Structures are given as C-alpha cells and as structure tokens.
Amino acid sequence: MNITKKDIDPLNAVVTVNISKDDYSEKVDTILKDYRKNANIPGFRKGHVPLGMVKKQYGKAVLVDEVNKILQNELHKFLTEEKLDVLGNPLPKNEAEIDWDAGDFSFEFDLGLAPEFEVNLKGKAVTHYKIVADDEMINNQVKTIRKQYGKLIAKDTVEKGDEVTGTFTSEEKGIEKKATFETEIVKGKKQLSTLIGAKVGDTITLKTKGLFKDEHDNQRYLGVDHDAAHGLDIEVALKIEEVNKREMADLNQELFDKIFGEGVVTSEKQLKEKIKEDAERQFEQQSDQKLLNDVVESLIENTKFDLPKEFLQRWIQQSGEEVLSEEAAKEEFEKSEKGLRYQLIEGKLRAEHKLQVTFEELKDYSRDMIRMQMAQFGNMNPTDEELDGIVGRIMSNEEEVRRLSEQLNTNKMLQFYKENAKLKTKEVTYDKFIKEAYA
Known part of the structure; x- marks a missing residue:
C-alpha cells in the first residue's frame, strides 16, 4: 500500500493510491473459502464445491469489492492524517483504465483544495439599523387596542368611521368575497360618497381603481391574487349586510389589567x-x-x-x-x-x-x-x-x-x-x- 499526493497548483492536486496483491489477497481468499462452505451448486455436496470453481464464479466480484473497501478506507485515512481541507469529494481520474485481472492496482483521484485566505471584517461599514417606535406608531397602537376592546353598536346607515360588513361580487373577475372593513381605509372620494348613506340590505356599485388606500387591500377584501390586486380597475357590487359603530374602550385600570395582567400597567x-x-x-x-x-x-x-x-x-x-x-x-x-x-x-x-x-x-x-x-x-x-x-x-x-x-x-x-x-x-x-x- 502506497499513497502519494502531487500538487498541480494551490487549489488542485492528484492523489495516487497503489494497492498490491499482498494488501487484499488474504482477505479475498478468506471470503471465497466462506463462500465455498455455504455454496449450493448442483452436483456437489454443500461445502465440497471445488475452490477453483468458486473463484471462477465469484472471485472477480469479491476482489473488486474488497479492493474498493481498502481504497475508500485508506483514502479517507490519508486525507484525515494529512489534514487536507478538500472541497466536494475526490473524483476518480483513471477508473476506466483499471485492469482488474492485474495483481497490483494504481488509482488516481483529483482533489479540489480549499483556498488559503484572510477574512476581511473591516471593509466598508455595514449599517446596523436601530428601529424605534415613534409617537405616531404608539398612538395608532393605542387606538387599535381601544377599538379591539371597545363595543360594537349596530346601525342601519353607513357614516364615516363605521365598520361595514358585506359581500363583494364581480362576474367579470369571479369575485364573491365577504369582508369587514372600516370606511377610513376607503381612498376614492366618489367611492366613499357612494358608501356613506348606504343602508343595510342595499347593493351599491364601486370602482376598484383607487378604492382602498393600499392596493394590497384588494387582495384582502376582494379575494383576488397579489398580481391582480395591483392596478385592478373594474366595477364590483357590494351588498351591505351589517353596519357597526365601534365605541372605543376607555383607558382605565380594568382595560390595563385585562391586557397585561393585574397591576402590570x-x-x-x-x-x-x-x-x-x-x-x-x-x-x-x-x-x-x-x-x-x-x-x-x-x-x-x-x-x-x-x-x-x-x-x-x-x-x-x-x-x-x-x-x-x-x-x-x-x-x-x-x-x-x-x-x-x-x-x-x-x-x-x-x-x-x-x-x-x-x-x-x-x-x-x-x-x-x-x-x-x-x-x-x-x-x-x-x-x-x-x-x-x-x-x-x-x-x-x-x-x-x-x-x-x-x-x-x-x-x-x-x-x-x-x-x-x-x-x-x-x-x-x-x-x-x-x-x-x-x-
């Protein structure tokens, strides 16, 4: 057994593994003898098959298997002992040329080697964002909490600030979506004027272009996909099923305890x-x-x-x-x-x-x-x-x-x-x- 490494350049090398008959013959013979003991071949009693017949039938396969085991074990051992930092796995270089009838074998493998380098941690400065919650965000969150824990008061007619529940439909786009939204998210003045004053049970027609302040709301409330939500310009019918005014909760101890636990806030x-x-x-x-x-x-x-x-x-x-x-x-x-x-x-x-x-x-x-x-x-x-x-x-x-x-x-x-x-x-x-x- 002999293993050598030849450097082609700093990133590539070839490892040659030479395996002689002495490295595998004893193991191969032992395996074939075990085969002989258990072989069932017509005309011969179990365990009395001629060894030459066993070798002829199984010898090449056993030899190839045993040599490959030795090859893989020794190659792995060599890479570990030499502390070679390889990329990927060794690639066989001459496997098509191996003559398995020869007694000795020489295998070559291409190696890709990891490069030597120094890590540059001090290049151009990277921005580390410190995100702060500003007053507008905090006040909006307070408003959301008060609405969430407030009371709903049912109404007959839509006014500014109300919550409207209804079903949007459009045969053209196959829309049929029940949704609840606040009038505050409606952007278009004509759409808002059509909505204000409508009563429970009414069906009104709205244009989707500029309907909501954020076009992504078309996806949420109309049920269209993301791509269709952008630039959607059709008419939809809205059948109004509920109108509610949300009376916001008072900022008192009862509310604080309900949200955060007793006495925390x-x-x-x-x-x-x-x-x-x-x-x-x-x-x-x-x-x-x-x-x-x-x-x-x-x-x-x-x-x-x-x-x-x-x-x-x-x-x-x-x-x-x-x-x-x-x-x-x-x-x-x-x-x-x-x-x-x-x-x-x-x-x-x-x-x-x-x-x-x-x-x-x-x-x-x-x-x-x-x-x-x-x-x-x-x-x-x-x-x-x-x-x-x-x-x-x-x-x-x-x-x-x-x-x-x-x-x-x-x-x-x-x-x-x-x-x-x-x-x-x-x-x-x-x-x-x-x-x-x-x-």
Whole structure:
C-alpha cells in the first residue's frame, strides 16, 4: 500500500493510491473459502464445491469489492492524517483504465483544495439599523387596542368611521368575497360618497381603481391574487349586510389589567412605554436579520480568494443521482458559488475564534427556550426535573438537535459580527426601515 499526493497548483492536486496483491489477497481468499462452505451448486455436496470453481464464479466480484473497501478506507485515512481541507469529494481520474485481472492496482483521484485566505471584517461599514417606535406608531397602537376592546353598536346607515360588513361580487373577475372593513381605509372620494348613506340590505356599485388606500387591500377584501390586486380597475357590487359603530374602550385600570395582567400597567404613560418596549423588541429581530444578511454579503464581496472552479463543476456534474451536462453543472455552480464562499468564510471564523457550538451550550439553549415557552402558558417556575426531562427528549431527536444547532450557530455568528465587524448604527422609524432596507 502506497499513497502519494502531487500538487498541480494551490487549489488542485492528484492523489495516487497503489494497492498490491499482498494488501487484499488474504482477505479475498478468506471470503471465497466462506463462500465455498455455504455454496449450493448442483452436483456437489454443500461445502465440497471445488475452490477453483468458486473463484471462477465469484472471485472477480469479491476482489473488486474488497479492493474498493481498502481504497475508500485508506483514502479517507490519508486525507484525515494529512489534514487536507478538500472541497466536494475526490473524483476518480483513471477508473476506466483499471485492469482488474492485474495483481497490483494504481488509482488516481483529483482533489479540489480549499483556498488559503484572510477574512476581511473591516471593509466598508455595514449599517446596523436601530428601529424605534415613534409617537405616531404608539398612538395608532393605542387606538387599535381601544377599538379591539371597545363595543360594537349596530346601525342601519353607513357614516364615516363605521365598520361595514358585506359581500363583494364581480362576474367579470369571479369575485364573491365577504369582508369587514372600516370606511377610513376607503381612498376614492366618489367611492366613499357612494358608501356613506348606504343602508343595510342595499347593493351599491364601486370602482376598484383607487378604492382602498393600499392596493394590497384588494387582495384582502376582494379575494383576488397579489398580481391582480395591483392596478385592478373594474366595477364590483357590494351588498351591505351589517353596519357597526365601534365605541372605543376607555383607558382605565380594568382595560390595563385585562391586557397585561393585574397591576402590570397602571397609567396611559405606562401603556405607551410597554407598547414601545414590546414593539422595539420585535423590531430588533428584523434589524438583526437584515444586519446578518448585509454582513454576509459584505464578507463575500470583500474577502477575496480563488476556488477550484473546474474541479467543482465536474464534481457537481457527477455527484447527483443523474450526471449533468457540462452546461447544467456550470449553471449550478454559479448558483451555489456565493453560498460556498460564505461557508468557507464562516468555517474559518468559527475555527479561529472558537465559535463552534458545544453540546453543553446546546442543552443550555434548549433549556432557556423551554423555560420561555412554559412561561407563556403560565408556568413561571418549572422544576429542574421537568426541564431535564424535556431537554432529554429534545436531545434524542436528531431533527430537533439539527434545527436548534442551526439557530444557536446563527445567534453566535450574529453576536460575533456585532462585536467585530465594521458597523455604523442608524436610528430609524419602522416605516423608514422598510423603505431603506427593502426598497
């Protein structure tokens, strides 16, 4: 047995594995003798079949199988011991040329090697958005709460500020959708004037162009798909079935206790502070996801290194269930190249900064997650025995372990980027964040 590596360039190498007859013959002979003991061949008693006949019938298949086992084991061992950071898997180079009747064999494999590079964390500064809940948002939320917990008063005639329930229909577009909406969301003056004064039981005709302030409301209230909702310009009939005026709830202790629990909030000021706190906590998740996406893009753009593209395209071509064409493999590589580059960057950062997730960290993360979930259902002080039992069940579920590991990995990388990447903080309202981040 002899294995050698020849470097073609910094990203490509060829490994040659030489296997001699001495490496496999004893094992092959043992297997064939076992075959002989159990072979059932007409004309011979079990266990008395001539060895030469067994070799003729099974020898080639056993030899090929045993040599391939040795080959795979030794190749894996060599790559591990030499600490070769390979991309994809070794590709056989000369398998079509192997003469299985020869006693000794020489196998060659192409390797694609991971590049050497330094991660550039200090390129162009990435914006880290701090999203704040402004007064308008907080006041709107207070208004929504008062409406949600207020009283509905049935009416006969539509006035401004009322809630209207009815069924929209259009034979042309196949629309038949029951909906409840407030008159405040109606944009068109003619449509609003048609609606105001209408009575329960009336059927009125409305034009959809400019009907609602947001065209996405066409999707919500008329039941059309997303594409049809934009620029929809037809007439619809609305049969009015209910008209209600919503009397808003008073901001008093009874309302505060109903929403937040007894004594948690005791004034309108505290209510607004709580709304602001809860909103900004939710905004932080969106801000963090945007930051992570932008840092990843920045790292890919600013960390320069070459890849063994030709090797990787050949590996993609041959590694699937079906062999791809060269053109399809090239297209697939181009789609996955950015992802591969980031995998290499992230892997290097994890190794250099010891960011790998440990089993104990995963257990602690699971425990904290369970504790929060139990608190949502009123169990504020679960026992250690309860937590250990649930954590144990989670740790025995491979799919759950993988999912939680990915979450924890992401959290660790995000925290690392917050502390080490070049960032600039920008304070914005939620509406401005949406415009800037997803324009």
